[in-house]
Structures are given as structure tokens and as C-alpha cells.
Amino acid sequence: MGAKKWIAMLLAGGQGSRLGELTIGLAKPAVPFGGKYRIIDFPLSNCTHSGIDTVGVLTQYQPLILNDYVGNGKAWDLDLDVGGVSVLPPYQGKEGGEWYKGTANAVYQNIQYIDNYDPEHVLILSGDHIYKMDYSKMLDYHIEKNAEATIAVIQVPWQEASRFGIMNTNDDDKVTQFDEKPKFPKSNLASMGVYLFNWKTLRRYLINDEKDENSSNDFGSNIIPKMLEDRKKLYAYRFNDYWKDVGTVESLWQAHMDLLEDTPNFQLNDQQWKIFARNANHPPQYISPDAEVSQSLINEGCMIHGKIEHSVLSYNVQVGYGSTIIDSVIMPNVTIGENVHIERSIIASNCVIEDGAVVGNSAVTSDITLIGENQTIINPNKKKITLN
Amino acid sequence: MENVLGIINLINERQHLKDLTAHRNVASVPFGGRYRLIDFTMSNLINADVSKVAVFPKEKYLSVMDHLGSGKEWNLDRRSGGLYILPPIHPDETVTGDMKQFYDHLSFFERAEADTVIISPGSHVCKLDFNEVLDYHKKHKADITVVYKDYVGELIEKPIYHTCSVDSDEDITDISFYTIPRPGDHVCLETFIISKSLLVNLIKSCVASGEYDFLKDAVKANLHRFTVKGYNFTGDMPFIHSIESFHASNMNFLNPSVIRSFFGDTWDVYTKIKHEAPTKYSSSSKVTNSLIANGCDIEGIVENSILFRGVKVKKGAIVRNSIIMQKGVIEEGAIVENIITDKEVRVTSEKSVIGLKQPTVIKKAEII
DSSP states (O other): OOOOOOOEEOOOOOOOOGGGGGSSSSGGGGGGETTOOOOOTTHHHHHHHOOOEEEEEEEOSHHHHHHHTTTTTTGGGGOOOOEEEEOOOEEEEEEEEEOOOOOHHHHHHTTTHHHHHHEEEEEESSSEEEEEEOHHHHHHHHHHHHSSEEEEEEEEGGGGGGEEEEEEOOOOOOOEEEESSSOOOSOOOEEEEEEEEHHHHHHHHHHHHHHHOOOOOOOOEEEEEEEHHTTOOOOEEEOOSSSEEEHHHHHHHHHHHHTTSSOOOOOOOOTTOOOOOOOOOOOOEOTTOOOEEESSETTTTEEEOSSEEEEOOOOOOEEEEEEEEEEEETTTTTTSSSSSSEEEEEETTEEEEOOOOEOOOOOSOOOOEETTTTOOOOTTSSOOOOOO | OOOOEEEEEEOOOOOOOOGGGGSSSSGEEEETEEEEEHHHHHHHHHHHTTTEEEEEEOSOOOOHHHHTTTTGEEEEEEEESEEEOOOOOOOOOOOOOHHHHHTTTTHHHEEEHOOOEEEEEEEOOSSSHHHHHHHHHHHHHHHHEEEEOOOOOOOOOSSOOOEEEEOOSSSSEEEEEEEETTTOOOEEEEEEEHHHHHHHHHHHHOOOOOOOOOIIIIIIIGTTTTTEEEEOOOOOOOOSHHHHHHHHHHTSSSSSSHHHHHSTTTTTOOOOOOOOEEEOOOOOOESSSEOOOOOOOOOEEEOOOOOOTTTTTTTEEEEEEEOOOOOOOOOOTTEESEEEETTTTTTTTTOEEESSOEEEEEEEOOOO
């Protein structure tokens, strides 16, 4: 098997518990986003566009939907004879086996997979962010700096810096210190969870980290600090485009609202950088004579008879006469009856919202209302019909 | 369904769609917002579990090859079976008839592991259940089954249809070529079921005696020799015989019940996947009674229209009663009414293009 220049390992095992009911039945990277995608489509499409043809997807929590979705990688042009996409759940060997204990341990348990390709560099990605990034530019930078590890960073507002892993750097963007969620941040360069390592170096660190019983086997908390301690050359790679963590209901909703600006900071409709997805096959969307649609994203298979304002509708959403949807995200295959009012809400896949039901709270200070998958919401005022 | 070979025969296509077929087959004319005409026949075959399909184009077949590719959207990228595109093998000779082109690829037929062959053109917009037709064929012990549909619609301009006479036993008794059908006449859909062995024999014997037309020389000439049955297709299918009827049959899809009947849960119409983003409606957009594909960007007014994938309607632009094919751009303040724009047409700002009496076609990639 010929050596690969670089391969990617995508950490997709996280539960995403802060997404509440959205992740009961599926892992965070499988959560629908942007009307026709799942979160994992963004890093996978970035890999395709960056010329990475080998991606290991590390799964653990609720992997069924994710496994099925990634499939043989055809949608991302990753259905190759050598390389392509491989779903890598924890497995048992002769010495037994165990769950992935942390992000670093997950990669440690797949050293053999990576060794098969004998890559010079390994890119570590996570499946929780919405962004379009050319990783090949990061590789060029990494090589130019003669770094052993390069960490992609983005400037965040100072007041939010203490929510992130913060890189302190010198004038040359060489990383001097890594602060995980610092109370008093010294920098506002946040780690994007995108790491590029020289494989030989990383391999050694993973093996040593595994021997350390006190380690939580995590890239951010253990591997990176240890490399800094050993005075390895770590560089920060500044990314200046849109990047959004969608780990909470609020941020997932906000990232959708960001798409709806007339000139958004993040453009899904980008012929140069298409986001690939496994496409369900649906007819074009139908906007009826009674419908009103403004500032919204709508997908194939939708049939709209109501009023859609500043919302994202996934594929196959039916909206009945007299219904209004404002500032909301409607996931695939949702049926909305007549005279329904939905505002500031996320409705997960396959829900039914019956005639006259009201979902969500219009007050901007209120929390976003989340309706989990496969639920039926009825109109509480509806007269009960009793059958004798 | 075991051992059925699907043949999509594009050799007998007529030129009734004029500018829309200047550079492509009728089968690859875009239809219904995200499809091409051939998608309906392809999907009918796939929905009947036919796993080997051969397309016979006569000319201008780049777009049909580009569209079908390896057949993966139709799940035809299989180890056994799959998709074959079999163009004329003597490009400098004019094709004398479909039987000649079949003959040129005779080894394909002979080698194909199939007992039965479905032959169909690539331009009918319908949901035709081939399993039902095959059952009919078997039940009636037919040698050849001819699918026909009773004509509905206005008087056509050009005699492009063949009609057949059917007796009370559902036997085909006569076939008339290039007729102008009256409502109720049995229009031959040029869709047939025939056993492979009989087809191979007919190809050989016709070509040996200098006869090259399947319908005329294999079917009509043998009406008394073989059992030739007529299957009456009663489902929805527009007769597309002119630009006007093409426009009208597209517009017929601006109706939830038609959309549901064609694209219901149990019947998929497959087409090439383009990975287009969701369609964006801006704060200034106003869209009503329209069928819109993904990847569009709408800032203007769209009424009673069909927009294909990747169309842009800029601020202040108006699109009415029109079909805008893939990647069309209607710039600021432009007005487009009663028009069919072929792919990649750009109507520049403040221009208006209006089809007066009839819908008018703007040719591919034109800038107005």
C-alpha cells in the first residue's frame, strides 16, 4: 500500500449532551444542519476540497445513524479502493478492548489504521463545527514553519474567551501556552479543535500518554500541554473566516439564523466549495398561491401553503394553510398542519404539529424551544371528541 | 424482476421541441424543475427492478452521457447488469433505422442474460408500472406487447404520432404512421415488451432483407404472424408535441395533487445529484404558485413559474409564467414573462423578454 501524504481522523463519538433531545437517538455529528446537511458534512466536505482522500471517522455514542449516513463515502467522493472513508468504532483485540476514553485515546486505539497508510501528517478534526476551511493551506503553513504540531485558531470576542481552549503565542504565532477555559484569558485565539501533527511525533506522544494513568487521554488537556512542556514546535494557524461551534441548542439555532442574512457571513450556496451530503431524492419545493416566504432557506420536497419568515426548512416539510413559522429551524420530514404558529423553535425530524398548535415563545429573552424527534404536538384547546 | 433488459431507444426522436433540442436529445430536455425527460423512463425501469439498461442515442448524445454518467443515481453502477450507452458505431453513416443500430450492437443483445426486453423511448413523462405490463404480456401469451394511450389534448400541428387500431380481443390490428390523432385515438407510445430471442431473430432477419424500422418492419409487418397485444396505459401522461405543450405540461406541475401523484412516497423519480444548497429567499423576495429547485437565490418576484437548480432572480426582477432552466440569471429589474429560458441564460438588468401569444424559447447560454 503506497504511503499517503496525510490523512484525517474525525472525532465523531461525542454525545453532545447540551443539544438535549436532539441527540437522544444520534451522535452530535449526525445532527441535521442547514436544511439538507448533517454537521459531519462540513468537515468531510472540507477534506474532499482540501485533497484529503483518507478519513477515519471515530464513532462511539449512538453510531447507527452516523454509520449508515457515512456509508462508503460516495457522497463526498471518498469511495476509494485505497483510503476513502472508514468508520472506526472501538473494537476488541486479543488483549481485550475498551471504549474510547478520550479524544487522544480514540486515535491511540487506531494507530494500526493510521500506520497502514504510513502518512507523514495526521489531521485531527471534530464533528461539531460549521465552517469551510482549506486544510491544505494549513498543511503548507505547518511545513513552512517546520512545526511538529499546528493548531487552527480563531479570534473570539474577549468576553467569550474563557469558554474556549485559548492559545497564548509569541509574535511569530508560536504557541507558548495552552489554557483550557481560562478565567482570565491572556489571548483571544481559541482552538478550533483542528490539529495537524507529524505522525511520528504524535504516535510517540499517544503511546506515552496511554501509559500515564493520570492522563484523561485528551488532545486539549494532555497531548498539547505535554508537547509544550517538552518544548516542541507548536504553531497557531489563524483562520479568519466563519466558524461556529454548534454544541448547544442556542448556538445551533443562532448558526441557522446566521445563514438567513441577505449577505450572510457564511454562504451555503458556494459553487467553489459545495457542501456535499447524502441526498434523499425529492421533487422541487412548491410554494403555493397562499404562501408567503421571506428571508428563509427552503429545500426540495417541501410544500408550503403558509407564511415562512426568517426560518430554515429542511427537505420534505409540509406547511398547511394559515400557519406561520418565524425565526425557527424545521428539520426533515416534519408535517405542520393548518393555523399553526411556530416561533423561535427547533423542530426535530419527523414531528407532526397538528392544526392550531402553538410552539415557541416570541420574547427575545426566552430560551429557544426544542421539540425532539418523532413527536406529535396537538392543539391543547381542541375540543376532545369522545367516541362511544 | 428477473432477467429483464431495458432498452431506451432514442433513435426515433422527432425534432418537435426545436431550439430545446438544438444541442441535445429530446430525452435530455430539462423538465419539472430538476429532471430531464429521460429520468421518468429510467425511473420507471428502476422502480420495476430492471437492473440492466442500455440507451441507444442517435446523435447529440453528450448531454445524455453526462447526465447518466455511470448510472449511480439510478443504482445502475453494479457489478452485474448496469448501464450501457450504445451510440452508432459508424459515425459517418446516417442511421437508417433503429434496427440497424440494434444490429450494430447485436452481440450486446446476444450476450445479455435476459429473457425479456422492454423497449421504450426516453421522452414520456409518466409513471408506467412495467411489472404490470410484463404481467399483461405473460397473461396474454403475447409475442409483442405494444403500450398505447388514448389521445387527449388539442389538435397537434405536426403529425408526429403513430396510432394503432385495437380490436375487442386487445389485438393490435393496424398501425398508422405519422398521424394527427383525434381525442380517443390510440397513440402508440413506442413502448414494447418482447422476448429477447424473438427480438434478436427479428433484428437479424430485418437487417438481412434491408428493413430497418422496428415498429414498421418488425411489429406492423408481423401483425398476422405474431400475437401482438395492446396495453392501454390509463395513467397521467402529458402529450408533449410542441413548445406550447411542453410549457403547459411543465405548468401542470404547479399543483400539489400532481406533484404528489408523480413523486409520492412509493415512487421515486431519480435524477443526477448536484449537491445544491437550499434555496434562499431574501427579505425582498415574493414567490407565489411556483415550483423551485434547490440552489436558487431569489430576491425578486416569481409567479406561476418553474425554476431549475441554481437560478438567480435578482432584486426587482419579475418572472411570470416562465420556465427558467438551470443556472439562469435574471438580473435587477428585468422582466421575464411567458418564456422558457434554456440553461445558463442571462437576462441583463432592466431588460424585458415577453412571449406574446406563445411561450418563447431563449436558447442556451444566450445573454439578453
